[in-house]
Amino acid sequence: MQKIKKKDKIFKLFMELSEKKDNKGLTAQEIAEKANISRSNASRYLNKLLKEDKIVKSNGRPVIYKTKNKASNEVINTKINSLEDVIGAQSSLKIPVQQAKAAILYPPKGLHTLLLGETGVGKSMFAKLMYNFAANERVIESDAPFIQFNCADYADNPQLLMGQLFGVKKGAYTGADKDKIGLLKKADGGIIFLDEVHRLPPQGQEMLFTFIDNGFFKPLGETNQKIFAELKIIAATTETPGSYLLKTFQRRIPMVIELPPLEARTLMERYKLIDEFIKNEVQRVNKDIYIYKNALKSFLLYDCPNNIGQLKSDIQLACAKAFLNYKAQETKKCDILKIGQEELPYHVKKGIMNLPEKREEINDLIADKGNLISFTTDQTQKINNFKKDKLDSGEEYYFYDNIEEKINSLEKSGMKREEISEILNIDIEKHFQKYIGNITKNFKKSKINKIVGENIVTIIEQILTLARNRLNRDYDEKIYYGLALHLKRSIARIKDGEEIYHPQLNEIRINYPQEFITAMEIASIIDKEFNIETPLDEIGYLTMFLTERPYNFNGEDKINKVGIIVIMHGSSTASSIAEVANNLIGEKHAVSINMPLEMNPQEVYHKAKSEAQKLDNGSGIVLMVDMGSLNTFAEMINNETGIKTKTITMASTPQVLEACRKAVLGESIEDIIRSVNKISAESYQQDFDIRPEKSVTTRKEYQKKFAIITACFTGDGAAVEIKEILEKEIESSLEIKFINLNLLEEKEFEKNIEKLKKDFKIISIITNINNKIDSIPSFSASEILIDDGIEKIKKLVENEEMYYKIKKSINKYLKQLESFEIIEDIRTIIKEIKENLNKSIDSGVEIGILLHMVYMIDNLMAGGRTVKFDNLGEYKKENRLKFREIKSIIKKLEEKYNIQITEDEYAYILEMFKNN
Numbered sequence: 001m002q003k004i005k006k007k008d009k010i011f012k013l014f015m016e017l018s019e020k021k022d023n024k025g026l027t028a029q030e031i032a033e034k035a036n037i038s039r040s041n042a043s044r045y046l047n048k049l050l051k052e053d054k055i056v057k058s059n060g061r062p063v064i065y066k067t068k069n070k071a072s073n074e075v076i077n078t079k080i081n082s083l084e085d086v087i088g089a090q091s092s093l094k095i096p097v098q099q100a101k102a103a104i105l106y107p108p109k110g111l112h113t114l115l116l117g118e119t120g121v122g123k124s125m126f127a128k129l130m131y132n133f134a135a136n137e138r139v140i141e142s143d144a145p146f147i148q149f150n151c152a153d154y155a156d157n158p159q160l161l162m163g164q165l166f167g168v169k170k171g172a173y174t175g176a177d178k179d180k181i182g183l184l185k186k187a188d189g190g191i192i193f194l195d196e197v198h199r200l201p202p203q204g205q206e207m208l209f210t211f212i213d214n215g216f217f218k219p220l221g222e223t224n225q226k227i228f229a230e231l232k233i234i235a236a237t238t239e240t241p242g243s244y245l246l247k248t249f250q251r252r253i254p255m256v257i258e259l260p261p262l263e264a265r266t267l268m269e270r271y272k273l274i275d276e277f278i279k280n281e282v283q284r285v286n287k288d289i290y291i292y293k294n295a296l297k298s299f300l301l302y303d304c305p306n307n308i309g310q311l312k313s314d315i316q317l318a319c320a321k322a323f324l325n326y327k328a329q330e331t332k333k334c335d336i337l338k339i340g341q342e343e344l345p346y347h348v349k350k351g352i353m354n355l356p357e358k359r360e361e362i363n364d365l366i367a368d369k370g371n372l373i374s375f376t377t378d379q380t381q382k383i384n385n386f387k388k389d390k391l392d393s394g395e396e397y398y399f400y401d402n403i404e405e406k407i408n409s410l411e412k413s414g415m416k417r418e419e420i421s422e423i424l425n426i427d428i429e430k431h432f433q434k435y436i437g438n439i440t441k442n443f444k445k446s447k448i449n450k451i452v453g454e455n456i457v458t459i460i461e462q463i464l465t466l467a468r469n470r471l472n473r474d475y476d477e478k479i480y481y482g483l484a485l486h487l488k489r490s491i492a493r494i495k496d497g498e499e500i501y502h503p504q505l506n507e508i509r510i511n512y513p514q515e516f517i518t519a520m521e522i523a524s525i526i527d528k529e530f531n532i533e534t535p536l537d538e539i540g541y542l543t544m545f546l547t548e549r550p551y552n553f554n555g556e557d558k559i560n561k562v563g564i565i566v567i568m569h570g571s572s573t574a575s576s577i578a579e580v581a582n583n584l585i586g587e588k589h590a591v592s593i594n595m596p597l598e599m600n601p602q603e604v605y606h607k608a609k610s611e612a613q614k615l616d617n618g619s620g621i622v623l624m625v626d627m628g629s630l631n632t633f634a635e636m637i638n639n640e641t642g643i644k645t646k647t648i649t650m651a652s653t654p655q656v657l658e659a660c661r662k663a664v665l666g667e668s669i670e671d672i673i674r675s676v677n678k679i680s681a682e683s684y685q686q687d688f689d690i691r692p693e694k695s696v697t698t699r700k701e702y703q704k705k706f707a708i709i710t711a712c713f714t715g716d717g718a719a720v721e722i723k724e725i726l727e728k729e730i731e732s733s734l735e736i737k738f739i740n741l742n743l744l745e746e747k748e749f750e751k752n753i754e755k756l757k758k759d760f761k762i763i764s765i766i767t768n769i770n771n772k773i774d775s776i777p778s779f780s781a782s783e784i785l786i787d788d789g790i791e792k793i794k795k796l797v798e799n800e801e802m803y804y805k806i807k808k809s810i811n812k813y814l815k816q817l818e819s820f821e822i823i824e825d826i827r828t829i830i831k832e833i834k835e836n837l838n839k840s841i842d843s844g845v846e847i848g849i850l851l852h853m854v855y856m857i858d859n860l861m862a863g864g865r866t867v868k869f870d871n872l873g874e875y876k877k878e879n880r881l882k883f884r885e886i887k888s889i890i891k892k893l894e895e896k897y898n899i900q901i902t903e904d905e906y907a908y909i910l911e912m913f914k915n916n
Contacts, residue, residue, distance in 0.1 A: 010035060010045040011054060018067045025064035029145050029186065043143050062146050083133050086126070087272045092265045096257045100126070103255040104134045104232075112212060112252065114197075115236040117259035120309030123236040124148065126259060127193040130234060134191065144190035147183050151199040158201040163220050165194075166207060172221020182219060184211065188229040197235035198244035205249040208233070212252040262307040267300055267361050270311070274299050277312050278375040281319040287326070289319060290372050291339040294352060298344055300365070301358055302351025318343045338372070355583055452488040459529050460484045463522040467546050470518045475546075483545045487526070490541070494532045502540035506813045509851065515546040517848035524844060536809035560865050562663045562672055563615030564590045566656055567608060567625045567633070571596045581657040589660045590624075591615065601629045605636065612637050612645060619863065620644035620669040622659055624651035644669060648676055668863025671815075706734050706800060707760035708793070711741040711749065711767040718781055722766050729790050732797050734804060736763070743767060761824075763796050775831065799843075803827070806847065810854065816861035817854065817897075825893060826853045832889050837882065839913055849912045853893075860899040869904040876903070879910060886910050 013035055017026055032042035046065050049055045058064045083089065083097045103111040113130070115123045131146045154161035159173060167182030183192060194200070200208070211217040212233070216226040233253075241250055262270065274296070282289050291299075295318075304310050322337040341349055355362065366373075460483055464475050493500060502508075509516045519542040523534035534542075566581075568574035571594055578592035591611050595604045612621045621643055623634050627650065634647040646669055648655060655676045662672040708726060712719040719740040727738055739756065743749050753773050756762060765778045766789070777796060783789030803823060811819040830850060834841060841849070860866075869875065876883050887906055894901055 007045050007048055011049055015067060025066050027062045028143055063143055083129050086129055088265055088269045092260050092269060096259055099255060099257045100130045104130055104139055110139060110232050111255045112233045113255040113257060114253040115257050115259060118261050118307055119238050120307030121259045121261055122308045123259060124195060127234045131191045140190055145187050146190055147187040147192045149183050150195040152196040155199040162204045166217050167219035169219045169221035184217060185227055185229050187231045191232050191234060194233060194235045196237060198237045198239045202246055205246045209249045209252040262304050267365055270300055271365060273308060273311060275375055277315040281316060282375060285323055288336045289375050290336055293369060293371050293373060295339050295341055295344055296373055297355060297362060298348050298351035301354040302348045314345055314348050317345055452484045456484055456488050463525055466522060467518055471514060479545055490538055491530050491532060500535055500537045502537040505537055505540040508540045508543050512543055512547050515543045517845060518546055519543040520847055521844040533805060560617040560619045561666060562619045562669045563621040564659050564663055565608060565611050565621060565623050566590050567593045567595060567623060567630050569595050569626055577653050577656050580653055581660045587664055589664055590656060605633055608633050609637050612643050613641060616643045622669060622672055623647045624656050624659060625649055646673055670863055704759060704761045706736045707756060707762050708736060708738050709741055709762060709765040711743045722781055722784055730794060730797055732801060734801055763800055764793050814858045817858045822854055826850050829889060829893060833886060833913060836885050837913055856905055857897055857899060861897060866902045866904055869907040872904060872907055875907050882910060
C-alpha cells in the first residue's frame, strides 16, 4: 500500500478545516496546531500547495490561505495595509502613527504598547497595522503570528482567562485533564494583541509584567517549568489607565498611544472611511453602489457615539436595505444599489439637521460631486490591470461598449434618462481622469505605432499641433497616447455605424467653447483622412482631451437665481417650511413671510413687495402661497415694480423644496413652475436634477426636403440634360429632388421658385439667365458642362449634409427650440452679417458661431443667465458702427423668438466675427 505523503495529509486537513470555517481562510499557525507540527513546516507545506495551484492566499498579515474552488470566485484582498495608508495618517492620526512606528522600530526589538481610546475608534485595526509594519520592516518574520485576544470574553472566569493567556498544566484545576499551550507561547516570534486589557485581574497583570521583565512565564499549576517566548504585547483599553491597571504593569508599557474619537477627526477622514466601508460592501454584494448626496451628508454629519465601528455597521445596514430593495424589483436588469434617505437608519437620517453648522465644510468636501455619487472598489484596479494587459497585447480597452451596455440595461430597468446620465457622467469623468493618468512614459511611440497604426499616429501629431496653435497650450505624452488609443476605437465605432453618446455634451460646449471649436476643426481633419462623419457627441470627447484642467463639470458658477418667497397663513407655517427646504438643499435661499390670522393682508403685501425688491436680480420671483388674497400678490408686484413674479398656490413642503432646488441650480422661472407643478404630496427623493423629459421622437422636424433646380426656356431641353448629368454626378445621404422649370417668363419663374421654397431647401439653380434669386447659389450651363460647376455644387451639397447632421445631433439638447428651424434662421443671419462686414470666415468657426447663437437663444427663451462682456462700454465705443449694424441684423431673431438679446451677447457675437 502506497504511503500517503505528508503534504497530501496537510491538504486533506486543510480542506476539512476550510469547509468547517466556510472557507473564511486559515493561517499557517492554525494548520500547525491541528496537524501537530511546527508553524514553519506548516508554512512550507502550504506554499507547496500554493505552487501546485491547489489553494490561494492573500498578501496581508498574517497570510490567509483559502481553497481554490471557492476563493477563485471571491475578491481576494491583495492590498498590504500599512500605517502610511491608514485614513488620517497625515492629519488626526499623524502622531499616533509616528508613535507606533517608533514603538516597532525601537532597538533592539521594539517596545510594548498600550492603545487608549473609546469603543469603536479602531484600536484592533491599529494594532494589526502595527503588526503589518513590523513584518514589512522585517522586525519580525513575514509569517510571524498575530494573536488577538479579548480579555472581556473570559472576565467572569479569571482562572480560565489566565489559562488562555499563560497555558494550563494538567490537574491545575478541575477539568484540566491535559496540558494546554497558552496564547503567549503561540505568539512566540510575533505580536499578541490584548484587547480590553483592563478586564485582566491583578494576578494576571502581575504574571504579565513578570513575563515582560524576565522573558518567561509559568502555566497555571506549574511550579518548576519555565516557558520562554519572545514577542511584543500591544494592549488596548477604553478606560483611564490608572483606574484599572496596576501602576507596576503600566510602568512596563513605555509607549502609550491615544486614538481620537470619530467626532475629533476631520470630515475628509470620515468621508474616506465611508468610501472604504461602501467599497467593502460592493465587494460583498458584487454590485455597484450609488449614494444620493443628501444621504452622504447624513452619514458625514450624524452623531456616532460608538465611533468607526458604529459607522461601519450603519453603512452595512443601509447597504443591506438597498440590496433588499434591489431584490424586490420585478426585474434585476439594473444591477446597481442606490442608497437614499429611505435606506438610512433613523439616527443617521437626523444627521442632515447638523448641516447648518457644517455647511461650509461640507461644500468644500463634496460641492464638486454630482447628485448621485458612485463608490467603486478594487474592481477599478482590476479594470486598469485589464487595460494594461490589453495594451501590452496590442489591443485596447475602451469604455464606449460599457456605456452602451449600461444605457441599455438602465433603460430596460425603467430608470429615467436624467438618472442614467448622472451615472454615466461619473463613469466618463473617472475614465478621463484615470485613463490618461494610467498611461506611463514607458509607453513609447514605437509601441503605440504598432497598436493603433501609423495613420493614427500621423494624424494625432497633426491634430495636436493644430490644438497647440489654436489654444496656445502644450500637451504631454499622456495626452498623445491617450488620444491615439481613444481615436482608434472611436473611428472603428463610427465606421461600424455604432452610436456614440455623451451625456455632458452641452456642459462641455458651454464650459470649453474654444476647445470645442478646435475639436470641431480636428473632427473635420479626421473625417477627411478616414472618410467618416464624426458626430457631435464624439466631438465632446475630443474636447475633453484638449482641456487643461480636470474634467469636473459640476462646479458652481455665480448665477442669478430666481428668488423664492414663501407666504403662508399662520404664525410660523411659512418659516417652518422655508427652514426645512433651506436645510435640505444646503443653502438659505427661500425667504419666509408668516401671516398670523389677525394680520392685515395689505401689511403682508408690503412685506412681500419689499422682499421681492431685495431679492430680484433680473431672474424673477416665485411666490409660494397657500390660499386666499395671497394669490393676487404676484400680479400686483409685477405691475408696481416691473419684477417678473409668478405664483404657485396651495404650495406644499415638497413643492417649496423642489422650487428652491431648481432655483439654486440656476433654472429659469418657467422651468421652476413647470417642475413644481409635477410635484404632489408624494414622497420626495432628494438631489436629482430631474428636468422635464424632452422626447426627441415626438419633436416635429422642420427640415424641408432638398432641391436642385435646372431651368431653360422650354424646361425640356438643356435643363433635362443638365438634370441627368447632375443626378449621375451627385451622390448624397440627403433626399435631393432635381426639378426642371420653364424660363420663358421671368416673373412666372420667380413665382415657381417661391412656391418651391415653401417645401424645399433649394441648394442651387442652374440657368442661363444671370439672375440670383434670394441669394440662392446659381450656375450657368457652361459652368456645369465645361468649368468646375459640378464640384462647386458637390461642395454645397456636402455643406448641407453637414448642417443636417448638426440639426439632428443638437435637437435633443435644446430646451425650447427646434433645431431644424433655428439653424436655418441663424445661417441666414450669419450670411447677412458676413456680407455686411465684408468678412470671410473659416467653416469650422462659422459652425462654432452658429452653435453659440443657437444655445444663446434657447437659453434666453428658458429664462437663463447672460455672461457679462468685460469693458462693454469701451468696446461699444471702439466698434460703434459695426455694433449698430450687427444689432440691426440680429433684431430679426429677437422679434421672431420673442427674446431680448443683451448688449453683452451682441458684443460676444461681434467679437467672434471680428477675430475668428
